[in-house]
Amino acid sequence: MQAGxxxxxxxxxxxxxxxLTAVFTAYVTTATIWLVIATAVGLxxxxxxxxxxxxxxxxxxxxxxRPIHTNATFYGWAxxxxxxxxxxxxxxxxxxxxxxxxxxxxxxALFNLAAIAGTIALDLGYNDGDLEYREWPWPIRLVxxxxxxxxxxxxxxxxxxxxxxxxxxxxxxxIAGVLWTCVxxxxxxxxxxxxxxxxxxxxxxxxxxxxGMWFTPLALGxxxxxxxxxxxxxIYSYALGVFAFWTNLLFYPLLGxxxxxxxxxxxxxxxxxxxxxxxxxxxxxxxSANYLLTMRGRYRDMIHSYPLMFxxxxxxxxxxxxxxxxxxxxxxxxxIWHFTNFTVGHSHLxxxxxxxxxxxxxxxxxxxxxxxxxxxxxxxxxxxxxxxVGSFIYVISLSIGGTVQGLDWVHGLxxxxxxxxxxxxxxxxxxxxxLMFGSHLVFAxxxxxxxxxxxxxxxxxxxxxxxxxxxxx
Amino acid sequence: xxxxxLIAGGALGIYLVIVLLIAVFPAIDLSGTPAGPGVKxxxxxxxxxxxVFVANGCSYCHTQQVRPLDEDKVFGRPSAPGDFAxxxxxxxxxxxxxxxxxxxxxxxxxxxxxxxxxxxPRAVVPESIMPNFKFLFHVVDQVPLxxxxxxxxxxxxxxxxxVIPTRQAKALVAYLLSLKQTPIPGYVMxxxxxxxxxxxxxxxxxPASAAPAGAYQYxxxxxxxxxxxxxxxxxxxxxxxxxxxxxxxxxNAAVDAADPTLHIRTVLQGAHGxxxxxxxxxxxxxxxxxxxxxxxVADIVNYERSSWGNHARPVTPTEVAAVxxxxx
Numbered sequence: 029m030q031a032g033x034x035x036x037x038x039x040x041x042x043x044x045x046x047x048l049t050a051v052f053t054a055y056v057t058t059a060t061i062w063l064v065i066a067t068a069v070g071l072x073x074x075x076x077x078x079x080x081x082x083x084x085x086x087x088x089x090x091x092x093x094r095p096i097h098t099n100a101t102f103y104g105w106a107x108x109x110x111x112x113x114x115x116x117x118x119x120x121x122x123x124x125x126x127x128x129x130x131x132x133x134x135x136x137a138l139f140n141l142a143a144i145a146g147t148i149a150l151d152l153g154y155n156d157g158d159l160e161y162r163e164w165p166w167p168i169r170l171v172x173x174x175x176x177x178x179x180x181x182x183x184x185x186x187x188x189x190x191x192x193x194x195x196x197x198x199x200x201x202x203i204a205g206v207l208w209t210c211v212x213x214x215x216x217x218x219x220x221x222x223x224x225x226x227x228x229x230x231x232x233x234x235x236x237x238x239x240g241m242w243f244t245p246l247a248l249g250x251x252x253x254x255x256x257x258x259x260x261x262x263i264y265s266y267a268l269g270v271f272a273f274w275t276n277l278l279f280y281p282l283l284g285x286x287x288x289x290x291x292x293x294x295x296x297x298x299x300x301x302x303x304x305x306x307x308x309x310x311x312x313x314x315x316s317a318n319y320l321l322t323m324r325g326r327y328r329d330m331i332h333s334y335p336l337m338f339x340x341x342x343x344x345x346x347x348x349x350x351x352x353x354x355x356x357x358x359x360x361x362x363x364i365w366h367f368t369n370f371t372v373g374h375s376h377l378x379x380x381x382x383x384x385x386x387x388x389x390x391x392x393x394x395x396x397x398x399x400x401x402x403x404x405x406x407x408x409x410x411x412x413x414x415x416x417v418g419s420f421i422y423v424i425s426l427s428i429g430g431t432v433q434g435l436d437w438v439h440g441l442x443x444x445x446x447x448x449x450x451x452x453x454x455x456x457x458x459x460x461x462x463l464m465f466g467s468h469l470v471f472a473x474x475x476x477x478x479x480x481x482x483x484x485x486x487x488x489x490x491x492x493x494x495x496x497x498x499x500x501x
Numbered sequence: 502x503x504x505x506x507l508i509a510g511g512a513l514g515i516y517l518v519i520v521l522l523i524a525v526f527p528a529i530d531l532s533g534t535p536a537g538p539g540v541k542x543x544x545x546x547x548x549x550x551x552x553v554f555v556a557n558g559c560s561y562c563h564t565q566q567v568r569p570l571d572e573d574k575v576f577g578r579p580s581a582p583g584d585f586a587x588x589x590x591x592x593x594x595x596x597x598x599x600x601x602x603x604x605x606x607x608x609x610x611x612x613x614x615x616x617x618x619x620x621x622p623r624a625v626v627p628e629s630i631m632p633n634f635k636f637l638f639h640v641v642d643q644v645p646l647x648x649x650x651x652x653x654x655x656x657x658x659x660x661x662x663x664v665i666p667t668r669q670a671k672a673l674v675a676y677l678l679s680l681k682q683t684p685i686p687g688y689v690m691x692x693x694x695x696x697x698x699x700x701x702x703x704x705x706x707x708p709a710s711a712a713p714a715g716a717y718q719y720x721x722x723x724x725x726x727x728x729x730x731x732x733x734x735x736x737x738x739x740x741x742x743x744x745x746x747x748x749x750x751x752x753n754a755a756v757d758a759a760d761p762t763l764h765i766r767t768v769l770q771g772a773h774g775x776x777x778x779x780x781x782x783x784x785x786x787x788x789x790x791x792x793x794x795x796x797x798v799a800d801i802v803n804y805e806r807s808s809w810g811n812h813a814r815p816v817t818p819t820e821v822a823a824v825x826x827x828x829x
Contacts, residue, residue: 077630080622086636091558153556157590187505195504203505204512211513211520221525224585226532228593233524241516277512281519290568291593292582297527363570367597437572442730443600444628 044125049398051132053479055112060475062104067465069097074461077454095163096150104143110246113390114202117253118186121196127185138175160235162216173213180206197269201249208241236284243383250390258336264321272315279307286357305357316347334408335489339389345381370430373423380419393489395478403474411470418463429453537583539683550676553669564594565603577604577682606681611784613746615674616651624657637670652745717818724804740809748777751809761816765824795821
C-alpha cells in the first residue's frame, strides 16, 4: 500500500519538475527576446545622438523609440525574467510544486501581451503623457496589472504549500515586491488626483517606486537564494536580511520626489525625499554587507563560477548605484547633475549593473539546475566580460559627460555649448552600448544552450565543496 | 498561513499607509492648486499640439520647469505652482538634452522660426542634435490657397517644391508658442537655495541698471557668448540671418549706424514687421529687457556693431539704461 502510493508520487514529482522547468524556461526565453529587442533599440538611440537625421522618419524618431527602450527593458526583460526566477525560487525553497502552472502560463501571456501592445502603441504615437515608465496607454497597463495580480496569487499559493514552517527570505522579497507593485500600478493609473502639480507628485512617486519596490526586491530575493545555492552555505545573517527588508519598506517609498528637486512641488515633499534618500543607506549597506559576508572567504571560487561573478557584480552594482543615488539626491549635487546625462549613467548603473547582472546571475545559477543543461564556459565568459566592460564605458563616459554638461550650465555658457561638449561622451556611450548589446546576443545563445541545447558536460553552477578553495584550504 | 499573512499582509499594509501619506494625499491637495495670474487653459488647437508633442516624445529631451537657480535664469522666471493648473499631462520632464521650453513661446515667438527648426533643426542651429521632423511637413509643387510656404534656407530645402506644414505641425507650433510664462508681481521662489548650500554659485543678480558706468569694459568673448545664447538662433552666427525670415545684422543700417538708439531699443523691446534693406520681415523678435541687464545688452550690441565687417562705435551700459528708461 505504502509502496504503491509512493510510486505515483514520484511520477507526480517528475511531472511537477517538468512543469516548473517549462515555466521557468519560457519566462527566461521571452525575457531574453525582450532584452535583445529593447537594447537593439537602445543602441539605435545612442547612434542617433551623433547622427540625428539617421532614420528620423515618423516611426523611428527618437522620441518614440526612447520610451520603447525603457519600457521594454523594464516590463519586458527585467519584469518577466525576475518573475520567472521568483517562481522557480518559490517552488524550490518551499519544496513544493507551483500552486498553478496554468496561472503561471496565463501570467506570462499577459506580461508579453502588455509588452507587445505597449511597444506598438508607443511607436504609433499613443503615449500616455510622456510620464516616465508609465507611458503605455492605461488599458495596456491594466493588462500588466492583471499579470501582476496573477503572479502574486500564484506565488502566495505556492508558499502556502510549503513543507517547512519557515518562509525563506527570498519569498518575502518576491511576494512583497509583487504586492507593492500592484499598489504602484493602481496608484499610477487612477486619474482622480492627477491634475497638474498633483500628477507631478505621482510621477515622482511612480518612477522611483516602480524601480525600487519592484526590481530591487525581486533582484534581492534572487541574491538571497542564488548565493547560498551556488556556495552551498547559508546566508551570513538571516536577521540582517529581515532588517533590510523592513527598512527598505519604510524608507524607499518616501524618496520619489527627489526627481523633482527645485520644482514647484512643495519644499517639504522634496526635503522628505532627500532625508529618506540618505536613510536608504541603511538597507543598502546592510543588505550588501550580508551578501558580501556570505561570500567572504570564497571570493577565489569566482574563478570556478561565472554565475557567482555575475552576482558579485550585481551586489557591487546595488551598493554603488544606490549609494550614488543618495549622493545625487542632495540639493547641492542636483544643482549640477539634475537634467544631465549623469542621471542616465546612474539609471544604467542600477538597472544594468545591479538588476540585470543579478538576473543574469540568477538565470545562470538556477536555469541549469532546472534543465540539466549548461551554457559553455566560453559563452559565459564572453557574455560577462563584454557586459562588464561595456557598462563600465557606458556609465563612466556619461558620468563625466553629465558633470561637464552640468558645469557648463552653472558657468552660464550658451546652452548649445553643453550639446557640443557632450559629443565625445555620446560616442563613448555608443561604444559601451555596442559591447553591451553584443553581450546580449551571446546571452541569448547561452539561454538557447541552457534550454534547447545538448545536456551539457560543463560544470554545474553549484560549487561542489570538493572543488572549492574552502575544501582545499 | 499566519506567518505569511503577517509578512505579506504587514508589508502590504505598511506600504499602503506610506503611499497614501507621501503620494496620494499630497496629490489630491496639489491637484487643486489654483491657476496663477493670467494662466489660461489651452485652446483646442494648442491641446492638439500637445498630443503631437507627447506622441513624439519631445519631453524626453526638453524640460518644462525653470528652477530657482542662477543657471536656469536663461529659461525664464522660476516655475510657480500656479503655472501647471491646466497642464495635464504634466510635462516637467527629466532631461535637458535640449533647452527648457517653459517659456519658449516668449523667447522664440516666431512661428516661422519654429517651422524651420522643426523641418531641419540644423538649418538654424548648426550644432543641434535634435532629429528633424520632416514627417510633419508636406513638400508640394504649388502652394495651395491659404497655405504659406516655410522659407527653408538654401542647402536645407528640398531640391524641388515648397515646404508647407501639416495640420500636426501647425498644432505643435501653436502649442509651443502657447508656452509663455505669465508675470507674477513680486514673485520670489520660497524654496530658493539661499544659504542651504554653497556648491552652486548663487551670485546675486545685479539690478537691471545698477552697473556703475565707469566700471564697464566690453569683452568680445562675453559678447559672443551672450549673442550665441540669445540671438544666433535667428540672426545666425554669421550675422546673415535667414533670407526671407530673419534679417541680417551684417551691414544692417540700424546696427551699423552712428546713433545706437534704434539698435539698443530693438534689443530691449523687440520688433515686428520691420523693413530692412527693402525686405519686410514679418517674424516677431522678442523683447530682452526683462532678462538682460544693461551691461549684457551693451555686450550684445557691441558684439554686433563690431562683427561681420560692421564698424560702429561702441555703446556703454549708461546709454542702454537711458534707452531703457524711455520705455517702448
